[in-house]
Amino acid sequence: MDEKFDLVVIGGGPGGYVAAARALQLGLKTAVIEEREMGGTCLNRGCIPTKALLHSAEVYQTVKSCDAYGISAENAAFDYSKIAARRDKVVKQLRSGVEMLVKGRKGVIYSGKAYLKDKNTIEVTGEKPCVLHADKIIIATGSMPSIPPIPGIDGEKVLDSDAVLAMATCPESIVIIGGGVIGVEFASLYTALGKQVTILEMMENILPGTDTEISGLLRKSLEKKGIKIFTGARVTGIENGAKGVCAFEYQGKKLTVEGDIVIAAIGRKPNSKGLGLENLGIETDRGFIRTDDHMETPIKGVYAIGDVTGRVLLAHAASAQGLVAAANAAGQEKKISGAVPGCIYTSPEIATVGLSEADAVKGGHSVKIGRFAVSMNGKSKIAGETEGLAKIVTDEKTGEILGAHIMAPRATDMIAELCTAMKLESTIEELADVIHPHPTVSEIIMEAANDALGQCVNKPE
Secondary structure, three states: OEEEEEEEEEOOOOOHHHHHHHHHHOOOOEEEEEOOOOOHHHHHHOHHHHHHHHHHHHHHHHHHOHHHHOOOOOOOOOOHHHHHHHHHHHHHHHHHHHHHHHHOOOOEEEEOEEEEEEOOEEEEEOOOOEEEEEEEEEEOOOEEEOOOOOOOOOOOOEEOHHHHOOOOOOOOEEEEEOOOHHHHHHHHHHHHOOOEEEEEEOOOOOOOOOOHHHHHHHHHHHHHOOOEEEEOEEEEEEEEOOOEEEEEEEOOEEEEEEEOEEEEOOOEEEOOOOOOHHHOOOOEEOOEEOOOOOOEOOOOOEEEOHHHHOOOOOHHHHHHHHHHHHHHHOOOOOOOOOOOOEEEOOOOEEEEEEOOHHHHHHOOOOEEEEEEEHHHOHHHHHHOOOOOEEEEEEEOOOOEEEEEEEEEOOHHHHHHHHHHHHHOOOEHHHHHOOOOOOOOOOHHHHHHHHHHOOOOOOOOO
């Protein structure tokens, strides 16, 4: 049975469902096609389940260390099956909410795989095959874990992030290939639960692309917790037996490390294969779909958003792009703009936006840096979480805020202030003049801004 819509969104992840909900608000008859679960990778196999697990681990650590706060709780222990059950419950609740955001606005959700016959016709295959006709299309098919060609990486002891987040048991030892965001978050989770963790990263620093001062501080923090980190390490093979054994080259030596499981956390690739893009004449770059700032592909009326575009592989970026694409599909004139924050849910958390110090210098800016250590913040001392700092990168001549990098408790909640300041083109002087409540961790932002001006009264000379 054929159906006609103003807009069809392919993919129900954080980009797709947000685009659909906005399109419905704007009066477009809208359908979503989702091959798996609504909410996409972020809700079902990424952001949400990871953070649910990390929060349980944080609670466990808090209970274990409660003696320092005058509280007694003997024999603290955890049941990973219950932690996993809570993870799944949170995911299920949020997934149901996402479905209602679309259905509650009279949108239609089709379960199946989409195939583009042309720029106005989509074939849906699955339990209930059908053909949809649309005036406009938004492609929001996301990404999937990328698996490099390492001998043995397809063995039973090697898991990608999807498989790790489906586990109901907790391994005793873990080897993580990749020291990026996914890798360090899994490392933080398992070490907080008292497990043995090793990270193998090919680049010279963990968190490649992050400000090196911040990534260096995180490395020290992780190593202090017992995590073994090898950077500049090239994995040459994996042996799958009773354990997973990784062979790797490090500083001219051939070494091995074993774990109950090996996690391949090396990145993600676009989910664009088999979509029928060639029928529309849409060419891809390594599988990524290129768009303009309106999120429109070279084919008029066909948009792409989120991970599949390769712009920024983050859920909140996909949602922002979805709002832009939906508005344009409804006849408005919107462009994607603003700096995109990056968040890393280690302990302490890391949040960044804009240029790193090195990139600002490389870009020709006369750079001035403001720093303020978390250890000098009153609220952090109260909480007993004193690792990290706030770092703001500015242009010395103009006062423009070029970037901000925070490693602190709840850094991911605080970075929005810097995003807002940069979006509104605030100067470092204006940020320094903002009155921050006391005592809060957010005061480190104000202090770092004043430090960039040489006027931080709460920082020792």
